[in-house]
Amino acid sequence: MFKQKHFLALGAVTLAALLLLSLPPRVTARLKLALGSLFLPFSSLAATAEQLPADVADNVLPRRELLQELARLQRENQELKVRALQEATMGLENEQLRYQLRWQRQVAWKIKLANVVMRDPANWWRTVEIDLGSQQGVTNNLPVLTPEGLVGRIAAVWPTHSQVVLIGDPNCRVSALIDNPAHDVGVVNAAGALDNTLADLTYLSGTAVLKPGEDVVTSGLGGIFPKGIPIGRIVDSRQVEFGLYTEARVKLAANLGTLEQVWVLFR
Amino acid sequence: MSTQNTLMIYVAAFLAVFGQATLPGLRDWVGAQVDLLPALMVYTAMYASLVNVGLLAVLGGMWFDCLSANPLGISILPLFLTGWLIFTQRELILRDLPFAQIVLGAAASAVVPLGTVLMLLSAGKGLLLDWGSLWQWMVMVAGGAAATPVVFAVFNWFDRVFGYQVRTETSFRADREIRRSRL
Numbered sequence: 001m002f003k004q005k006h007f008l009a010l011g012a013v014t015l016a017a018l019l020l021l022s023l024p025p026r027v028t029a030r031l032k033l034a035l036g037s038l039f040l041p042f043s044s045l046a047a048t049a050e051q052l053p054a055d056v057a058d059n060v061l062p063r064r065e066l067l068q069e070l071a072r073l074q075r076e077n078q079e080l081k082v083r084a085l086q087e088a089t090m091g092l093e094n095e096q097l098r099y100q101l102r103w104q105r106q107v108a109w110k111i112k113l114a115n116v117v118m119r120d121p122a123n124w125w126r127t128v129e130i131d132l133g134s135q136q137g138v139t140n141n142l143p144v145l146t147p148e149g150l151v152g153r154i155a156a157v158w159p160t161h162s163q164v165v166l167i168g169d170p171n172c173r174v175s176a177l178i179d180n181p182a183h184d185v186g187v188v189n190a191a192g193a194l195d196n197t198l199a200d201l202t203y204l205s206g207t208a209v210l211k212p213g214e215d216v217v218t219s220g221l222g223g224i225f226p227k228g229i230p231i232g233r234i235v236d237s238r239q240v241e242f243g244l245y246t247e248a249r250v251k252l253a254a255n256l257g258t259l260e261q262v263w264v265l266f267r
Numbered sequence: 268m269s270t271q272n273t274l275m276i277y278v279a280a281f282l283a284v285f286g287q288a289t290l291p292g293l294r295d296w297v298g299a300q301v302d303l304l305p306a307l308m309v310y311t312a313m314y315a316s317l318v319n320v321g322l323l324a325v326l327g328g329m330w331f332d333c334l335s336a337n338p339l340g341i342s343i344l345p346l347f348l349t350g351w352l353i354f355t356q357r358e359l360i361l362r363d364l365p366f367a368q369i370v371l372g373a374a375a376s377a378v379v380p381l382g383t384v385l386m387l388l389s390a391g392k393g394l395l396l397d398w399g400s401l402w403q404w405m406v407m408v409a410g411g412a413a414a415t416p417v418v419f420a421v422f423n424w425f426d427r428v429f430g431y432q433v434r435t436e437t438s439f440r441a442d443r444e445i446r447r448s449r450l
Contacts, residue, residue, distance in 0.1 A: 006317065006355055013321045013347045020329075020340030021390075028339045035333035039285055046289050118334060121287035123299050123403045124384060124394040125336040129288075155336070163336065170393035171336070194298040194399035257295060 033158045040160070043117050109226070110266040112136060114144075116259045117161065126169035126196065126256070127152075132264055133160040141224050143265040149230035149253025150174065150218060151262050162264075166256050167231070168199045176201060176231055176250075177219035184208040185219050188231060188250060196256045198235065204246040210237040216250050226265070268314045269430035272422060276315070279418075280307050280327040288334045293410065299403035301410030304331060305375035306418045308346055312353035313362045313371075314422075320350040337383070338390065345382030349375045368416045376411020380404060 023031070097103075114130035132138050134157050142154045144164045152172050155165040165172045168191040178184045178201075186204040201216065214234045220227030230253045237248035283303035286292070294300045304327045311323050324347035332339045353360070353371060361367050381404070387394055 006351070009317045009321055010347075010351055013324060013351075014344060016325060017328075017340050017343040017347075020343070021338060023339070031329075032333045032339055035329055035339075038281075038330075039288075039334065042285050043289065046285075118288040119294070119300075120335050121284060121300060121302070121331060122335045122337060122383075123380070123407070124387070124396060124400065126395055127336045129334070165336070168395070169336075170395060190393070190395055192399050193395050193397050193403060 029156070029158075032156075036158065036161070039118075047115070047117065111263040112266065114162075114262050114264055116262060123193065126166040126172075127155065128164050128166065128259060129161050130164055130262060130264070131161055133158050133162050135159050137266065138162050138264060142267070143225045143229065144262050145229055145265060146254045146259070146262055148255070149232060150225065151254050151256065151259065153224055154264070164262070166196075167252060167254075168196055168256065174225055174231065175219040175221040176216050177227075178204075178208075178210060178234065179215040179217060180210065182208065184210070184246075185221070186246075186248070188216070197252055199232070199250050199252055201234070201248040201250050202245070204237075204248065206239065206243045206245055208237075208246045210234050210246065210248050212236060269426055271429055272426045273315060273319055275422065275425055276307060276311055276319070276323060277326060280304060280323060281330060283307065284327065284330040284334060287331075293406060297402075297406050298399070299406035299410075301407055301414065302331075302376065302380065303411075303414055303418075304328075304342075304346060305349060305379045305411050306372050306414040308350040308379075309353060309368070309371045309375050309415050310418050310422055312350040313357050313360070313419075317351075317354055320354050321347060324350055337387070338392075341386050341390070342379075342383050344386065345379045348382065349378050362419075365416045368419050369412045372415025372418075373408050373412035375415075377404070377408045380407055 020028075020031075112132060114132040116128045117131050118129040120127040130144070138154060138157050140154055140157055144151045144153060150167060152164045152166040152169070154162050155171065156163040167174060167188060170190040174188040176186055176188045178186070184204050186201045186208075189200045189202045191199040204210070212234055216231045216234060218225040218227055218229040218231060232250040232252040235249040235251050237246055239245070240247050287300055287302065292300055307327070308320070308323060312320050324343050328341075328343035328346050329339060331337070331342045353375070360371070384394065384396070
């Protein structure tokens, strides 16, 4: 049953695996890039196949429905234009006041749209891959968000695609601020393996009084995420370590289970 | 096993890893993605040579790791050890029985993620693990158990259709035929 060649094969593969694991990070990244590029043609093929039913549906959509949708979008566009005008005036006023008070001017966000092309095949990570890479100016640790709220940060970059580590993964911790009178600050940490709509807010002060429904936003501490990006809302809270800390569960604003398009925020 | 069947195993492993990363599969329904590599490893260990078992472990493991946040090469050893154990005991296993295929698929699908997680933990990586992971593991085991007979059926069919069948020799020899008259 067990022959010498069996043990030789076992030794050879073990050696190969250990050799791969002990490679320097730069070599590993290049190897991952080379292997990942094998999947790229299939990835675009899958995207085209996914788009096909939508294109077919577009062709058979009744004209009346399209006109109604157009009218609704035109109304929304007008509304947004008026709001943008108002915001521009407020922005100007804000800039003037900041200048008078010698405050630092807030830099406008530069964002780029990216498509989510893959999800992590392993169940013990919460990452996705997007179709923006270093060729588009993406670098490590750039924040990634949707219009609803924060999604995560860039964890690895290749020329044509990048890996985003999502909130709730142990490798994505976010300093968060609660929108309450005390402005409590905590850290959004890893959540449960099954539910990707919730995250844990830890290291809150023991005296923090939190109410369900309070907004949680990024605090701007830590230097990765700018201040004020919505993260979610408080669901419930509890005292831990004999009242030394408070922990809370946060219902995430962005739906991480159905991510299709995300925005990468450039500094 | 024929050459085209061996090649098909690698193609299937590549597509399985790609499908796990791009298709939602069971992830949206039950919160876990089923890994098809252990099922393919069971088939390879039952029918192919030890070199193919090693190659599938190395290639499949590296493809899986390159699409995942895993360190490159961490999935190779658990996959190979599973295949190696099955390979060394394959003469004792009734491989054509669906029950044996299901049991082997379940065992392989249980051992591979467990081994990978243990290796990641021993490498000091922080993983997304809690009681929910137990449920995910059970889904992976059940999914792998269900997938293994399908993998066997598909590859055996492929082998039958595209492979050369062994010609069985007849024991009849015309020169040794005893010709009898009617009387």
